Structure formats: structure tokens, C-alpha cells
Amino acid sequence: MSDFTENFIPEPERYEFRAAPIHQFELARRDFFKLLGAGIVVFAVAKQSRAMQETTPSRAFHNEELPKEISSWLHVGEDGTVTGFTGKAEIGQNIRTSLAQTVADELRVPIETVRMVMADTALTPFDAGTFGSRTTPTMTPQFRRVASAARDLLIEVAAKEWNVAPEGLVAANAKVTDPASGRSLRYAELARGKTLAQNLPVEDPVTPAPEWTIAGKPVPKVDAREFVTGKHQYTPDFRPAGLLHGKVLRPPSFGATLDSYDDSAAKALPGVIVVREGDFVGAAAPTVHEAQAALDAIHAQWKEVPQISNKELFAFLKKNGESKPDDRSRKQKGSVEEALKNAAHRLDATYTVAFIAHAPLEPRAAVAQWSDGKLTVWTGTQRPFAVRDELAAVFHVPETSVRVIVPDTGSAYGGKHTGDAALEAARLARAAGRPVKLVWTREEEFTWAYFRPAGVIEIKSAIAVDGTLTAWEFHNYNSGTSGIETPYVVPNQQTEFHSVPQILRSGSYRGLAATANHFARETHMDVLARTARMDALEFRLKNLSDPRMRAVLEAAAKSFGWPHKKSREGQGFGIAAGYEKGSYVATCVEVAVDRSSGAVRVVRVVEAFECGAIVNPDGLRNQVVGAIIQGLGGALFEAIEFENGRIKNPHFASYRVPRFRDVPQIESVLLDRKDIPSAGAGETPIMALAPAIGSAIFDATGVRLNALPMVPNGLQRT
Amino acid sequence: MAKPIEFEVNGKRYSVQYPPDTPLLSVLRDELGLTGSKYGCGEGQCGACTVLISGVPKRSCMIPVSTVAGKPITTIEGLEKDGRLHPVQQAFLDAGAFQCAYCTSGMIMSSVGLLQGNPKPTDPEIIQFMQGNICRCGTHPRVIEAIRHAARITQEPRS
Numbered sequence: 001m002s003d004f005t006e007n008f009i010p011e012p013e014r015y016e017f018r019a020a021p022i023h024q025f026e027l028a029r030r031d032f033f034k035l036l037g038a039g040i041v042v043f044a045v046a047k048q049s050r051a052m053q054e055t056t057p058s059r060a061f062h063n064e065e066l067p068k069e070i071s072s073w074l075h076v077g078e079d080g081t082v083t084g085f086t087g088k089a090e091i092g093q094n095i096r097t098s099l100a101q102t103v104a105d106e107l108r109v110p111i112e113t114v115r116m117v118m119a120d121t122a123l124t125p126f127d128a129g130t131f132g133s134r135t136t137p138t139m140t141p142q143f144r145r146v147a148s149a150a151r152d153l154l155i156e157v158a159a160k161e162w163n164v165a166p167e168g169l170v171a172a173n174a175k176v177t178d179p180a181s182g183r184s185l186r187y188a189e190l191a192r193g194k195t196l197a198q199n200l201p202v203e204d205p206v207t208p209a210p211e212w213t214i215a216g217k218p219v220p221k222v223d224a225r226e227f228v229t230g231k232h233q234y235t236p237d238f239r240p241a242g243l244l245h246g247k248v249l250r251p252p253s254f255g256a257t258l259d260s261y262d263d264s265a266a267k268a269l270p271g272v273i274v275v276r277e278g279d280f281v282g283a284a285a286p287t288v289h290e291a292q293a294a295l296d297a298i299h300a301q302w303k304e305v306p307q308i309s310n311k312e313l314f315a316f317l318k319k320n321g322e323s324k325p326d327d328r329s330r331k332q333k334g335s336v337e338e339a340l341k342n343a344a345h346r347l348d349a350t351y352t353v354a355f356i357a358h359a360p361l362e363p364r365a366a367v368a369q370w371s372d373g374k375l376t377v378w379t380g381t382q383r384p385f386a387v388r389d390e391l392a393a394v395f396h397v398p399e400t401s402v403r404v405i406v407p408d409t410g411s412a413y414g415g416k417h418t419g420d421a422a423l424e425a426a427r428l429a430r431a432a433g434r435p436v437k438l439v440w441t442r443e444e445e446f447t448w449a450y451f452r453p454a455g456v457i458e459i460k461s462a463i464a465v466d467g468t469l470t471a472w473e474f475h476n477y478n479s480g481t482s483g484i485e486t487p488y489v490v491p492n493q494q495t496e497f498h499s500v501p502q503i504l505r506s507g508s509y510r511g512l513a514a515t516a517n518h519f520a521r522e523t524h525m526d527v528l529a530r531t532a533r534m535d536a537l538e539f540r541l542k543n544l545s546d547p548r549m550r551a552v553l554e555a556a557a558k559s560f561g562w563p564h565k566k567s568r569e570g571q572g573f574g575i576a577a578g579y580e581k582g583s584y585v586a587t588c589v590e591v592a593v594d595r596s597s598g599a600v601r602v603v604r605v606v607e608a609f610e611c612g613a614i615v616n617p618d619g620l621r622n623q624v625v626g627a628i629i630q631g632l633g634g635a636l637f638e639a640i641e642f643e644n645g646r647i648k649n650p651h652f653a654s655y656r657v658p659r660f661r662d663v664p665q666i667e668s669v670l671l672d673r674k675d676i677p678s679a680g681a682g683e684t685p686i687m688a689l690a691p692a693i694g695s696a697i698f699d700a701t702g703v704r705l706n707a708l709p710m711v712p713n714g715l716q717r718t
Numbered sequence: 719m720a721k722p723i724e725f726e727v728n729g730k731r732y733s734v735q736y737p738p739d740t741p742l743l744s745v746l747r748d749e750l751g752l753t754g755s756k757y758g759c760g761e762g763q764c765g766a767c768t769v770l771i772s773g774v775p776k777r778s779c780m781i782p783v784s785t786v787a788g789k790p791i792t793t794i795e796g797l798e799k800d801g802r803l804h805p806v807q808q809a810f811l812d813a814g815a816f817q818c819a820y821c822t823s824g825m826i827m828s829s830v831g832l833l834q835g836n837p838k839p840t841d842p843e844i845i846q847f848m849q850g851n852i853c854r855c856g857t858h859p860r861v862i863e864a865i866r867h868a869a870r871i872t873q874e875p876r877s
């Protein structure tokens with residue numbers, strides 16, 4: 001790719017996610033083995049401190065201190081159980097399984113003996129958060145190296161036992177075998193009575209992808225039975241003894257402050273705790289019903305502030321965008337001005353994207369419990385350590401007194417970076433002196449969480465007579481920088497991101513701004529192809545040099561049968577592609593439009609996806625298909641409506657999400673590049689869908705749609 | 719205090735004292751500890767809370783507890799028999815029909831209800847019946863596959 005990306009601020013920093021400093025891990029070695037039992041442990045150390053580690057002569061360390069700044073570790077216990085520890089959270093993206101696969105594969109043990117302890121600030125190493133499709137590219141290779149080192153250590157133990165050289169010994173099937181003598185020892189036997197700990201060696205060769213036996217295979221979700229029986233406990237399912245239920249009094253609009261307040265009637269209710277701290281007002285009671293009754297009995301008046309509505313949104317963004325972005329938000333190459341002036345064909349257009357909600361089916365929730373000044377919180381968050389730090393800061397207790405545990409969570413899609421429910425539950429629990437559970441209602445979830453930012457995108461472009469791109473000027477107002485750079489070869493380019501003061505609370509969302517930027521760019525490319533009188537695929541290939549992007553385009557086109565001949569009235573086809581976060585996607589779409597009713601139906605989607613070496617094709621397929629279906633919502637009909645600080649459609653009845661009837665026939669074509677390190681797959685598969693649908697609608701009707709969502713009320717007759 | 723309401727859940731009799739308009743879902747989860755039924759919206763819009771009442775799938779968040787007096791209720795916890803999964807559970811497991819799986823209990827209960835009334839549903843019938851169940855992770859194609867599969871294994875004579 002071009003050097004463009006480095007210029008732009010990485011997206012997560014733009015909103016609320018400044019990475020916290022790496023924290024030291026306080027657990028001493030003695031405690032560690034007390035916790036896990038005897039055995040063998042290998043640690044992976046975060047990059048920053050690697051240089052120091054590398055100068056340490058001895059590979060094993062013998063003092064009581066654990067190495068600082070560890071980022072993952074692995075324990076082989078006396079019963080042969082292998083436990084991997086990571087601060088990453090399972091939020092439906094299936095990493096509990098893919099990481100276990102990796103460990104089992106590299107350590108040469110059956111996957112059934114591998115257990116992953118995840119996202120528990122008391123047990124797992126610090127982690128900045130589960131976002132940005134980072135788990136597979138960072139955590140997978142790390143666990144592979146940790147497992148490989150553990151295997152070497154087990155071989156060394158066996159060699160010592162038998163008094164032979166370690167080189168000839170073989171580790172397989174949870175055993176070390178000496179082929180010369182035929183004797184073998186199980187890992188469990190080798191770990192017995194040991195308290196051996198070791199740092200990850202600087203270089204440790206790991207098994208290359210073509211030789212994987214457990215990784216790279218469609219291993220089923222490791223604890224699937226827990227889910228189909230309803231036994232798995234999500235945060236809202238925890239019921240510690242003495243539990244109270246909490247509710248929070250929400251202001252009538254964003255930014256409203258308490259003007260007058262009287263809670264005497266509420267406090268008079270039996271068994272109820274009422275808490276007011278500043279503008280926070282909440283109640284806890286033995287049932288949700290009673291907590292709500294307490295809130296209803298409070299007399300509160302709020303001072304509201306006037307705010308804009310979604311009708312004025314795009315004009316506001318355009319008007320208030322930073323006109324002179326700093327160097328980190330702009331990139332220039334050649335002379336766009338010159339090229340536009342000399343253009344054979346010039347094309348300018350404006351695109352918009354609405355605010356949308358993540359609407360994870362498990363709403364934000366937390367269970368908080370204080371005992372002896374220490375706080376434990378179960379909550380579904382993508383950033384347990386950040387939430388821990390936030391809790392510690394708010395309640396003025398040391399970080400060591402706060403434990404945040406993330407049960408495998410009912411999804412997040414980038415929407416659970418913050419610890420709102422955790423803070424609320426902890427406040428109420430502290431006042432009540434009992435554990436408190438707080439589960440946001442769907443309406444609260446739609447209102448008080450944060451949104452994918454809306455944006456305006458302007459493109460000016462030019463092509464030569466033969467369809468070669470000559471100029472590309474791209475301005476994104478507010479929505480973000482992910483996927484902002486064009487992957488096409490253009491000699492004259494200017495790309496700018498213009499930040500805008502926040503209108504609605506905004507944050508991360510699956511794919512971040514890449515969906516918006518791809519929608520604008522790829523829609524524009526479709527129009528340019530038509531201007532050049534070229535096929536949409538041919539036009540892209542002509543302006544593309546990146547072989548991986550070409551490969552996904554060609555693979556999608558082949559499976560789809562591009563170009564496709566229309567055989568029915570209202571039928572249309574579209575294609576789009578993109579690159580982001582180390583993975584490539586190309587999407588072909590067929591739509592059916594009923595001109596009389598305006599109904600638009602996506603009939604068929606073929607998506608080619610390449611993210612390097614595939615770790616679990618079954619899980620990957622699930623992610624790709626899931627991204628396509630979720631993407632249908634933002635493409636076709638999802639939009640948050642707001643007015644004067646209020647959300648006007650905070651229910652599934654008024655905020656339409658994709659349902660069974662909306663789901664097209666989907667084919668995912670996975671390109672397995674065993675020669676390329678694995679990249680994440682949670683986000684990129686969502687990016688190219690909307691522009692492909694838009695182009696297909698144009699193909700069917702001649703109507704060009706430049707706004708996401710495209711058809712919230714069907715295709716309007718013009 | 720309200721007078722006790724009696725009903726049967728997964729073959730066990732319960733008597734609870736709750737305000738009569740309390741949603742059945744709250745009673746199941748908070749009082750009986752049957753947390754397999756999920757809260758997704760509380761508005762009858764998502765299906766995560768689906769249970770069978772007298773064999774018919776219902777959104778338990780919309781059912782006042784007083785109206786189920788004397789009726790048999792089945793929740794996701796009641797499907798497994800003697801350590802053996804219900805065919806629909808098995809079919810979901812085989813098809814890997816979940817990602818975060820928060821919707822799964824409701825999906826399974828709706829599917830059980832569908833197959834009880836219509837043992838061999840066509841795809842359009844499946845889609846029509848499941849329209850009220852939201853999966854935000856987009857696992858719909860596998861859910862459909864699981865229901866087809868469940869229909870097949872239910873029809874095979876059990877050994």
C-alpha cells in the first residue's frame with residue numbers, strides 16, 4: 001500500500017480511546033502458582049520491554065518477581081490442563097476458540113485440554129482492549145510463540161529426566177517421546193511438582209501455517225453446549241447473594257442538568273436506596289419494579305440545552321468542519337488542481353452517512369459488589385482494564401482494589417468500549433452495601449450509549465479518456481479516517497479529514513469510518529466507470545496495482561458470474577472492493593427493485609475476503625456472513641433520528657435492524673494465503689457491501705443514491 | 719402483598735408473589751433463577767425472551783405473570799432430557815448457529831415452537847415464523863440451516 005496510512009491518526013485515538021500506559025502486573029510468582037497449581041509457565045512480554053529482556057543472559061528467571069509488562073501467558077498444569085491467559089474479551093467473534101486452537105496446535109495437545117482465561121483484570125495481563133481487529137494479528141502469533149516455548153521447556157524437562165540430549169526428542173499428542181528408546185512421558189507427568197517459569201525467548205520458531213493441524217480447521221465453538229442449553233452466564237445473568245437491582249434516572253435530553261430535586265417520597269419507600277451524586281440519580285431495590293417505582297416517586301426538574309436535529313445535521317457538519325486540518329489529517333501528492341483543470345472527464349459529488357447504533361442484543365449491563373473497600377464488577381466491555389482504571393479514579397481507590405471481569409458477552413461491534421453501566425452499578429452498590437445489578441433497557445441502550453459518527457464526504461475527481469484516474473480529492477467531515485485513502489493508483493491526490501465538534505456521543509463501530517469512506521469512494525468509482533463507458537470491474541482493475549486487491553475482486557467476480565446479464569425487470573448488479581487493517585474484501589450484489597412499491601430487496605451477495613492465513617474457516621465464515629447481514633442495516637435503513645437532545649426512535653420497532661426476511665442468499669469466498677500472517681476479520685467484510693448495493697440499485701433503476709441509509713422508506717419515486 | 723400465582727415451569731410447580739403485571743421474564747430470571755431466557759428489548763420486538771406457554775412460543779417479556787397461572791411453561795433449561803439435548807439444540811450445535819449466542823435461547827425456543835406446529839416447514843415458512851427473532855450478529859442463514867436439520871433429525875426414528 002502507499003505510505004498514506006501513516007499520515008492519518010489511527011482511528012481509535014480520535015474518540016475516547018487513548019491507550020492507557022502499560023501497567024505492571026502485581027501478582028508475584030508465588031501467588032501465581034498458588035492460584036493455578038504447580039506446573040510450567042511461559043510468559044510473553046510486551047514489545048516495549050523486550051529490549052531489556054533480551055539482554056538478560058539467563059532464559060529462566062528465579063526471583064520471586066514476575067516479569068513486568070507481560071502481555072500473555074500459558075500454564076501447563078499437573079493434570080495436563082493447559083491454560084492460556086489474555087486480557088482480550090470474547091464478544092461473539094469466536095476468539096476463545098481460535099486462540100485455544102492456536103495453543104493446542106502449537107503445543108501439540110488436544111483442544112479439549114486447553115482452557116482460556118480471558119478479560120479478568122485480576123488474572124489476565126494488561127490489554128488495551130478488544131477492538132480494531134487486533135486479536136488475531138497480535139494475540140494469535142503471541143500464543144503460538146508462548147506455546148512453542150512451553151513445548152521446548154517440556155522437552156528440556158524430559159531430556160533431563162532421561163539424561164539425553166533434548167534435540168532428538170519429539171513432542172506430540174500431549175507427550176514427549178524419545179524415538180531412540182521408545183519411552184515417553186505425558187505433559188502432565190512432566191509438569192508434576194514443578195514450579196518452572198520462563199520468559200519467552202527472543203526467537204522461537206513456530207509451526208508454519210501449511211503444517212497446522214488443529215488451527216486452520218473449522219473447530220466448533222469450544223463451549224457451544226453452554227450456549228444452546230442457556231447455561232452460559234452473561235453479565236445480566238449473574239445473581240450474587242443479597243443482590244439488589246439498580247435503575248438510573250435519565251435526564252429528558254442530552255446535557256440536561258438537575259435544577260430542582262426532591263427524593264423524600266422515594267426514600268420513604270421500604271427497602272429502597274436512593275443515591276444522588278451531582279447529576280447522577282439512581283435507586284436500588286430488591287426488584288427492578290421497586291427500583292423503578294422509587295425513580296417514579298422522585299421529583300426532578302432539569303435544565304435543558306437546545307441542540308440540533310438530524311434534519312440540520314449535514315449542513316452543520318459541513319459548516320463546522322475544521323477548515324485547515326493539521327498535517328496528521330491531510331495528505332497530498334502531485335497537483336490535484338492542475339489535473340482537475342486538464343481533465344477529460346471531471347466528476348464531483350457529495351455523500352452522507354447517518355448516525356447509527358450498535359444495538360448489541362445484550363444491552364450494557366454490570367453487576368457490582370464491594371467488600372472491604374474492594375470492588376468487583378462483572379460487565380460486558382471491550383476494555384476491561386480501562387474500565388478498571390476509570391472505576392479506581394472515580395471511587396478514589398487504588399487500581400489493585402478494583403477487579404473487572406468480562407463474561408463472554410452478547411456482542412459489542414465496537415459499542416462497548418466504555419464502562420457506563422459499571423460505574424452506575426458500582427455507585428449504587430457502594431451506597432447500598434450490597435451487590436447491585438444494572439441492566440440498561442433497550443431504550444437506554446439506544447439513547448445513552450454512543451453512536452457511529454455521521455459524516456459528509458466530498459469527492460472531486462478526474463479521469464483521462466482511456467479511464468485512467470488522474471485526480472482524486474477527498475474530504476471527510478466528522479465520520480473518521482479509517483479507510484480514507486484510496487487504494488487506486490492516482491498521481492494527483494489530496495485527502496483531508498475535517499473534525500467537527502461532537503453532536504451526539506460518538507465512538508467506535510465495526511469497521512469505523514471505513515464503511516462511510518468506502519461507500520463514498522466505491523460509489524464514486526462506479527459513476528466514473530460509467531462515465532468512461534467501462535465495466536465497473538474492468539475500470540477498477542485498470543486503476544489498481546495491489547495484487548491482493550485484484551485477487552479478491554477477481555475471485556468475487558468469478559463466483560458471482562460478473563458481468564451478469566439482466567434477465568428480469570428491476571434486476572441490477574453492483575460490485576465494490578476495499579482494503580483495511582491488513583485484509584481485503586470485494587463484494588458483488590444483485591438487487592431486485594419493485595418500481596411501483598419502491599421496495600428494494602438484496603437478492604444475492606457474493607463476497608471474497610482475504611486476511612492472510614486463515615485460523616478457523618468456520619468462525620471466519622460466520623464473521624463474514626455476519627458482517628454482510630449487519631451491513632445491510634446501515635446500507636439500507638438504519639438511522640438514528642434525533643431532535644433537541646432526544647433520540648426519537650429508541651426501539652426496535654422504530655429503528656429497523658436486519659431480520660430473517662432481509663437476508664439474501666450469501667456466498668463467502670475465503671482466500672487462504674498461508675504465506676501471509678493472519679489478520680483480523682471482524683470489520684473489513686462490512687465495508688464494500690453498501691456501495692455494491694447502491695451501484696446495483698442504480699443498475700436496476702438509474703437512480704443514484706449518495707446517502708446512507710439508502711432506502712429507509714423504500715426507493716422514492718422521482 | 720399480591721396473592722400467590724401458581725404455575726409450572728419445566729415440569730416443576732412454583733408459587734410466586736409478584737405484582738400481577740410483572741413480566742413473566744422478570745419472574746423467570748430474577749425469582750426462579752432461570753436466566754437462559756434473555757432480555758433483549760422488553761418490548762416484544764426481539765424474541766430473546768421466547769418461552770413456550772402451553773406449547774406455544776411467546777415473548778415472556780410481554781406476558782404478565784398473572785396470566786400464566788395454572789399453565790405449563792417450558793424454557794430453554796427444560797429442553798435437555800437426561801443429559802440428552804433436544805433435537806433442536808443439537809441441530810443448532812451441529813450447524814454452529816451462533817456467534818455471541820445471546821439470541822440463541824430465543825431462537826431455539828421459537829424453532830421448537832415452529833416444528834411442533836409444522837414438522838416440515840418450507841424455507842419461506844421458516845423465515846416467516848422467525849421474523850420476530852433478532853440476531854444482531856447476522857447468523858440467520860445458519861439458524862435456517864439448523865431448523866431444516868432439526869426437522870430432519872426429528873423425523874428420523876429415535877434409536
Ligand code: FES
Pocket residue numbers: 756757758759760761762763764765766767768777778779780
Ligand atoms: S426481550 Fe422479549 S421480545 Fe425482546
Ligand code: FES
Pocket residue numbers: 092361410411816817818819820821822852853854855856857
Ligand atoms: S449470535 Fe449474537 S445476537 Fe445472535
